[in-house]
Amino acid sequence: MSSVQDLVRQRDELARQQQELNQQIEAARRSERAGVIAQIKALMAEHGVTVAELGSSKPARGSAKASNPSGSKVAPKYRHPDSGETWSGRGLKPKWLQAEIAGGKSLDDFKI
Incomplete structure (x- = not known):
């Protein structure tokens, strides 16, 4: 008996x-990742691709949070013809649009 x-x-x-095994696994991952990054850089150089052309909308893993924490801007879909006020179609309808609809106009009347 022990x-x-x-x-x-x-x-x-x-x-x-x-x-020790965890350290070996992490070293292998770093080595593999370095090789993949080198391959990507070589392919990008070969084909003249820039990072900007990749168009990633997600922040890189381990980097700071996205630069706009309140969300992304959305193009407006509706515009008041007189005041120029706009609404993207997200969230609650603005008061100016509620008033116009209550006055008998259609939402389609304000489409951009």
Whole structure:
């Protein structure tokens, strides 16, 4: 029968092995990632592609949050012909549009 001290030693040894394996896995991932990045850069250079042309809308993994935390801007879909006020069609209808619709106009009358 194993003593408590033997079990503690085994646990510590297994924890050490786990830590070593985790370090090896992370090193392999970094190495693989570096190779993939090199391939991507080579392909981009070969075909004259720039980072801007890739058009990624997501921030890179591990980078800061998106530059516009309140959400992205949406092009307006409706415009008041007199005041020039606009509405994207998202969220609550603005008061000017509610008033115009209550006055008998259609939402389609204000489409851009």
